[in-house]
Amino acid sequence: MPSSEPDGPAPAARARGLRKTFGRVVAVDGVDLDLPSGAVVGMLGPNGSGKTTLIRMLLGLTRPTAGHVELLGRTGADLPAALPDVGALVEGPGFHPFLSGRDNLLRAAATEPRLDGDLRAPVDAALERVGLAGGASGATGGGDAARRRYRGYSLGMKQRLGLAAALLVPRRLVVLDEPTNGLDPAGTRDVRGVIAELHDAGTTVLLSSHLLAEVEAVCTHVAVLQRGSLLVSGELTALLDGGSGELVLTTDDPDAALGALRAAGAGPYLRDGGVVVPAGPLEPPEVVAALVAAGVGVWEVRRRRAHLEELFARLTEEDE
CATH class of the missing domain: 3.40.50.300 (P-loop containing nucleotide triphosphate hydrolases)
Known part of the structure; x- marks a missing residue:
């Protein structure tokens, strides 16, 4: 360390x-x-x-x-x-x-x-x-x-x-x-x-x-x-911060955001009113660009921080 x-x-x-x-x-x-x-x-x-x-x-x-x-x-x-x-x-x-x-x-x-x-x-x-x-x-x-x-x-x-x-x-x-x-x-x-x-x-x-x-x-x-x-x-x-590649988006039209991101090759889903984009082929700027091109308003984009329990489980399971 x-x-x-x-x-x-x-x-x-x-x-x-x-x-x-x-x-x-x-x-x-x-x-x-x-x-x-x-x-x-x-x-x-x-x-x-x-x-x-x-x-x-x-x-x-x-x-x-x-x-x-x-x-x-x-x-x-x-x-x-x-x-x-x-x-x-x-x-x-x-x-x-x-x-x-x-x-x-x-x-x-x-x-x-x-x-x-x-x-x-x-x-x-x-x-x-x-x-x-x-x-x-x-x-x-x-x-x-x-x-x-x-x-x-x-x-x-x-x-x-x-x-x-x-x-x-x-x-x-x-x-x-x-x-x-x-x-x-x-x-x-x-x-x-x-x-x-x-x-x-x-x-x-x-x-x-x-x-x-x-x-x-x-x-x-x-x-x-x-x-x-x-x-x-x-x-x-x-x-x-590095333990989760998910992006959490707040938009003015979650359904339209889901359609635009799926068409761009991402695998988004809804959670607690927000749109979650798992780590995948699209980088954050590409995610935002796909939404803007589809006319979807983007209010917030943030990367979800993993909890220590998630990080610990992932590390020990990978080692197993």
């Missing part, structure tokens, strides 16, 4: 020829991927496509079989030096079950190299940010959810606490693997709000999710994986 501005900032993370095998199983196969600095990148793929394995290699948590990773300008043995600038929620959070959410977060804060002295302020701020302080919407029974033992947390509350741990200090890169898993609609909106805040602050966010509507709502870029291979990556708007 090269940057559209060659002279711009270096990618937050870069993978080249990344491959990971487990015995005879190829989990990730020769992936080249850039995470543009400041972007919100949605990583998509069916179960078993290699998303989590790729994320773990990008963070230095799993050693690649081949290829190399650059993380915030660090490579090789120097990779761990980048981790204080990275917040990650990968494969679900893991905390001590008999401690409260707040005590778990205090322990996590104690391991942060950029935090010292009184840890209560950053912990309280993180809990407030994810809605676990003072009766979160995801906490059953009300009260201060942060004071409850972790073993009594719902899945959504566990996700919130894991997100809080990732946000204890300002980060340059935040990696979220299925962050809305177990959250109700209010919790999902909260996570979207946090991602928007991070993006506004210039933080790079890598979001792995099965919820295509969620990715389409918050991401600026996407990367689609299938069976360990990268099918496509790039800016979301550009990929969606």
Whole structure:
């Protein structure tokens, strides 16, 4: 996913020829991927496509079989030096079950190299940010959810606490693997709000999710994986604009437009009061010229943007 501005900032993370095998199983196969600095990148793929394995290699948590990773300008043995600038929620959070959410977060804060002295302020701020302080919407029974033992947390509350741990200090890169898993609609909106805040602050966010509507709502870029291979990556708007060749026309006489376009060799049809021209032999100027020559008034011509679900289905089906 090269940057559209060659002279711009270096990618937050870069993978080249990344491959990971487990015995005879190829989990990730020769992936080249850039995470543009400041972007919100949605990583998509069916179960078993290699998303989590790729994320773990990008963070230095799993050693690649081949290829190399650059993380915030660090490579090789120097990779761990980048981790204080990275917040990650990968494969679900893991905390001590008999401690409260707040005590778990205090322990996590104690391991942060950029935090010292009184840890209560950053912990309280993180809990407030994810809605676990003072009766979160995801906490059953009300009260201060942060004071409850972790073993009594719902899945959504566990996700919130894991997100809080990732946000204890300002980060340059935040990696979220299925962050809305177990959250109700209010919790999902909260996570979207946090991602928007991070993006506004210039933080790079890598979001792995099965919820295509969620990715389409918050991401600026996407990367689609299938069976360990990268099918496509790039800016979301550009990929969606290129995902449908249909033209949608508004005319003063839809029936006459249908006749003129069919005579010109197109295969138009009506939808929601407009005339739709599928991708085919006629380019947009030829479509308009055919209508004008037939005396049909053209009020609007636009190319229909595909939804992410359509793009994802088309890419994975073509790969199959």
